[in-house]
Amino acid sequence: MAMDRRVFLVLLLAGCADTSPQGPLTAVTPPPPAPQPRTPSAPPPVPATPVPAGELAFDTWLADFRIRALAAGLSAELLDRELAGVTPDPKVISLDSRQPEFSKPVGDYIKGVISDDRVAVGRRKREELAYLPTIEARYGVPRDILLAVWAMESAFGQLQGNFDVVRSMVSLAADGRRRAWAEGELIAALKIIDSGEVTRAQLKGSWAGAMGQTQFIPSSYRATAVDFDGDGRRDIWGSDADSLASAANLLAKGGWKPGVGWAKEVILPAGFDYSVTEGPREIPAWWEAKGVRRADGLPWTAADAASPAMLILPAGAAGPAFLALPNHFAIRTYNNSTSYALGIGLLADRFGGGDPPVTPWPVETPLSMSDRMAAQIALARVGFNPGPADGVIGAGTRKALRAWQQSQQLPADGYLSNDMVARLKAQAGITP
Ligand code: CA
Secondary structure: OOEOOOOOOOOOEOEOHHHOOOOOOOOOOOOOOOOOOOOOOOOOOOOOOOOOHHHHHHHHHHHHHHHHHHHOOOOHHHHHHHHOOOOOOHHHHHHHOOOOOEEOOHHHHHHHHOOHHHHHHHHHHHHHOOOHHHHHHHHOOOHHHHHHHHHHHHOOOOOOOOEEHHHHHHHHHHHOOOHHHHHHHHHHHHHHHHHOOOOOOOOEEOOOOOEOOOOEOHHHHHHHOOOOOOOOOOOOOOOHHHHHHHHHHHHHHOOOOOOOOOEEEEEOOOOOOHHHOOOOEEOHHHHHOOOOEEOOOOOOOHHHHOOOEEEEOOOOOOOOEEEEOHHHHHHOOOOOOHHHHHHHHHHHHHHOOOOOOOOOOOOOOOEEHHHHHHHHHHHHHOOOOOOOOOOOOOHHHHHHHHHHHHHOOOOOOOOOOHHHHHHHHHHHOOOO
16 A cells, blocks of 8 residues: 655655555646657757667656765765665556546445454554553654554554665656655655665655655654664664654654543534534634534543634535534544545544444445546536646535535535536536
């Protein structure tokens, strides 16, 4: 499970997007298409041995990158050694351009995340790993959240990826679609090697450069990884303790609030105004005044009662509702996706002995890419701008959908179901 799903600055880490409901780039708008290689205005002299255009473009990029890497403080010796003979990895480019045809319904995603096997392993590790309470005390992040991150990112360290991170970043940078990001990560990877902390041979990760048990990209490793077991190395590949502490450090830096929850399932009253979904962040008492109550019937802790919470309906009005507490957003520094944060939180709850949500996940048919894009085109056509018609149902599309639903006197949950797609297409005059 080592695919890309986060990019740029908000998303600090990489991991396993094959479990993500919307495909490999769930949380982000996919970057624009790769620019075409420039063609010279006059044909160049024909060389004795013709060099393919792709190789020329790669060599040009590599020469340019070398100048930028020297300016970033890397030595000529290191660059000569580590980049000698490097070529782009066609497998990386192919995986990077993959567009999933169908988006997995969130209920199916959550069911995939919370398997009985995974819950059993997590509960066993919870008892076995004697250092967990120390990590929890040092960083303020509960052990169950750390175990859930570990489970999701690398199947408790079992699936780390075996790609040469330097070559992966060379491939992504040369390809151009995410050049600035990939060059930054390539420089970070080379600086890790330069530091002597990790060798090139040890610097392994997913095809997108997410490394080790925590699936940290190189810049996150440099800024965030910690040596918890005290052997002098920050070893997120071989040391469980270093990995769990590094994940805790990342979440702490991402704003984790000790003693506060991540979310609570709630039941909404009849006739509820769904348009406040993904809207205001208010304390639980504010929500209770609107008739929202906890699904488990338990009282709020003092810390949660004082925390602003946002209503989320991951599967729309037909599925479970949650009040997302501040730590929901801290989890999203790992991967900026509501579904991912929900998966982590619900898995952590199960590790701690909690129950699944009271309201079942609805059974749904996956939406195709063409349906998702048609819905976006239809929204724009009927006057509710969802942003680019890219098939990614992000916050902008959901907001436009809620506004359109309100205009139609439909429950404004912002959830794109098959029924909503059909209604939108009919209204916009898009034939099936
Ligand atoms: Ca260590």
